[in-house]
Amino acid sequence: MNKPAFGFCARCLRNSRPFNLQFKSAQQPSRLHLRSLQTQQFQPFAPPNPSSLPRAAPPKTYRRTKKWTRRLVHLALATGIVYGLDTQLYASSLTRSARTFALGLVVALDYKINFRPIPPLAASIPALHARNAERLADLLRANGGLYLKIGQAIAMQSAILPPEFQKMFAKMFDDAPQNDWKDVEKVIREDFGKSPEEVFGVSFAGNPEKGVMERTARASASVAQVHWARLPNGDEVAIKVQKREIDQQVGWDLWAFKVVARIYTYWFDLPLYSVVPFITERLLLETDFINEANNAERMAQLVAGEPRLRGRVYVPKVYRELSSKRVMTAEWIEGVRLWDKERLTRPWKGRWRQGSPGCGGVPLDPPRQEETADIVRSNLPDEKLKPNRDWWKGQEGDGGLGLSLKAVMTEMIDLFSAQMFLWGWVHCDPHPGNIFIRRLPSGKPELVLIDHGLYVHMKPEFRHQYSLFWKSLMTFDNKTIREIVQSWGINNADIFASATLMRPYTGGDNSTGDEIKKGLSGKEQAERAYEMQQKMRKGIKEILSDETKWPQELIFIGRNLRIVQGNNQFLGSPVNRIKITGNWASRSLVDSPDLSYGEKFRNLGNHLLFKLVIFSSDLWFYAGKIKQLFGGGGMEDDVEASMKKIARDMGIELNHGVFEG
Numbered sequence: 339m340n341k342p343a344f345g346f347c348a349r350c351l352r353n354s355r356p357f358n359l360q361f362k363s364a365q366q367p368s369r370l371h372l373r374s375l376q377t378q379q380f381q382p383f384a385p386p387n388p389s390s391l392p393r394a395a396p397p398k399t400y401r402r403t404k405k406w407t408r409r410l411v412h413l414a415l416a417t418g419i420v421y422g423l424d425t426q427l428y429a430s431s432l433t434r435s436a437r438t439f440a441l442g443l444v445v446a447l448d449y450k451i452n453f454r455p456i457p458p459l460a461a462s463i464p465a466l467h468a469r470n471a472e473r474l475a476d477l478l479r480a481n482g483g484l485y486l487k488i489g490q491a492i493a494m495q496s497a498i499l500p501p502e503f504q505k506m507f508a509k510m511f512d513d514a515p516q517n518d519w520k521d522v523e524k525v526i527r528e529d530f531g532k533s534p535e536e537v538f539g540v541s542f543a544g545n546p547e548k549g550v551m552e553r554t555a556r557a558s559a560s561v562a563q564v565h566w567a568r569l570p571n572g573d574e575v576a577i578k579v580q581k582r583e584i585d586q587q588v589g590w591d592l593w594a595f596k597v598v599a600r601i602y603t604y605w606f607d608l609p610l611y612s613v614v615p616f617i618t619e620r621l622l623l624e625t626d627f628i629n630e631a632n633n634a635e636r637m638a639q640l641v642a643g644e645p646r647l648r649g650r651v652y653v654p655k656v657y658r659e660l661s662s663k664r665v666m667t668a669e670w671i672e673g674v675r676l677w678d679k680e681r682l683t684r685p686w687k688g689r690w691r692q693g694s695p696g697c698g699g700v701p702l703d704p705p706r707q708e709e710t711a712d713i714v715r716s717n718l719p720d721e722k723l724k725p726n727r728d729w730w731k732g733q734e735g736d737g738g739l740g741l742s743l744k745a746v747m748t749e750m751i752d753l754f755s756a757q758m759f760l761w762g763w764v765h766c767d768p769h770p771g772n773i774f775i776r777r778l779p780s781g782k783p784e785l786v787l788i789d790h791g792l793y794v795h796m797k798p799e800f801r802h803q804y805s806l807f808w809k810s811l812m813t814f815d816n817k818t819i820r821e822i823v824q825s826w827g828i829n830n831a832d833i834f835a836s837a838t839l840m841r842p843y844t845g846g847d848n849s850t851g852d853e854i855k856k857g858l859s860g861k862e863q864a865e866r867a868y869e870m871q872q873k874m875r876k877g878i879k880e881i882l883s884d885e886t887k888w889p890q891e892l893i894f895i896g897r898n899l900r901i902v903q904g905n906n907q908f909l910g911s912p913v914n915r916i917k918i919t920g921n922w923a924s925r926s927l928v929d930s931p932d933l934s935y936g937e938k939f940r941n942l943g944n945h946l947l948f949k950l951v952i953f954s955s956d957l958w959f960y961a962g963k964i965k966q967l968f969g970g971g972g973m974e975d976d977v978e979a980s981m982k983k984i985a986r987d988m989g990i991e992l993n994h995g996v997f998e999g
Contacts, residue, residue, distance in 0.1 A: 684738025
């Protein structure tokens, strides 16, 4: 039988297109699926000849990916090494500076983009201020140290900064975290070359012949913390120890401050950098406790030589042999802080003609023998060893110093006015935490001033000018005011006068206020606020128009005035602050030792006329006291209300709560 000339293969059957052959039947049709036929002769598959193939492509090496991977690994390793060295050797100074620059750039860009009547990326200008104030406050808390000092300075400048910054920075006066005892011990060893036991003659092992010292700080601030101790001779002292990281951080912190100020000066066209060297010099001196000891001893001598303050103001004794650049030992003070208004005024529960503990520099009464034994036996790291001297509060503990707030505040204004106008040696950090009040046996208050790190010195010529400037403010001598401020390179006399008085100056020609409010009527609130802040920016530039003439001491003098005004307001405006300050300014032109007798005689006649003129300020003060009797505000509250009203007319809301928190 012959074989067919064609055949089927499985592959051909699978891939061939079907064709149909239909067979009809009488009952039901059926379909038969057939595939196409392969008519060519089958040939097995043969691989192609290699020579006929194109040239092979090179394999992928991913060189760019590997290069960037190596770079990222090297960057991560370098960052880790730098961070470790920075943390261990430089107290995180580089990290803090990098954090400062990054946030400074973010804030600057935010204001560049959004500071306009209708911000594109913010709900309003106040919202823009609020979020940047929060950013800066978080930065200052995270960095700590001198950054907290800067935050406190910002908190005191609510008159020139948006209220959102004032609200956010109000808690910068709270205590800062304290360092561990091991860090305190290292600082003492590094400065004295001996252990705390050898330096202060104390024992942590219970030796009854030695003194004792608390290893937990009684108070902690941004730069240092204070430990109580009793020396072998029985003297109780406050040992102020600088935080160990400050010595390494201060240089970097001030450098970062300078760089940011320089950039902002260029970017926002504001004369900020001109005052930065003076500020950084003051802050650097504040970390030198030898300088603080010198200031304290000088202030004690000045107070002792002034009959109007002798016996009313006290400066703690400094133990020079137990002090160094980072450690200062001073007399321990028992007293009531200025902010404890209730404890100052509650009835006195002590004996008649008896003062509170330590008043007038009298040695503190020693603890009883059984208390001493208990202290020695229970000298644990966290134990509070200082004897309790609250007997003057009475058995129920509800007593106080029984003092008049008017007398307390008068002493404070007298002290800082004498510093400003008579001596030219000004304490620039008189917030309530740095002032203690004690009761003298006479029943009068005694003000104790501590923390003498931040002072400015006023040269005699500038001090006389400043005294005359204040006197002219009280008598509305606008010609003299204009001449003095122009000699300081200031063009806006009205604004500077208002900033000095901490209230609107109504004796000028109001040209500044009229110029500021010009063109603002009839506009929307957002647009008024924006234009007003632009004009205030221009006003700052005019105040600092000649940076070579501007007395840089005014920065810290203004800080002193603002804190004193805040203290008076906090206590309920018990005294006429402006009258007392103006009286010292006028009287100092008579009492100043560096004036000739002819100048003193002329100034005496002017002073007598001045006394008659300022009687009008008493009328305002006592009108405020009458309002207080009926539930109204005092003189300082009227000052705040006037400033806020003027600000609202200009599209700004002010918030002057200085010591919240």
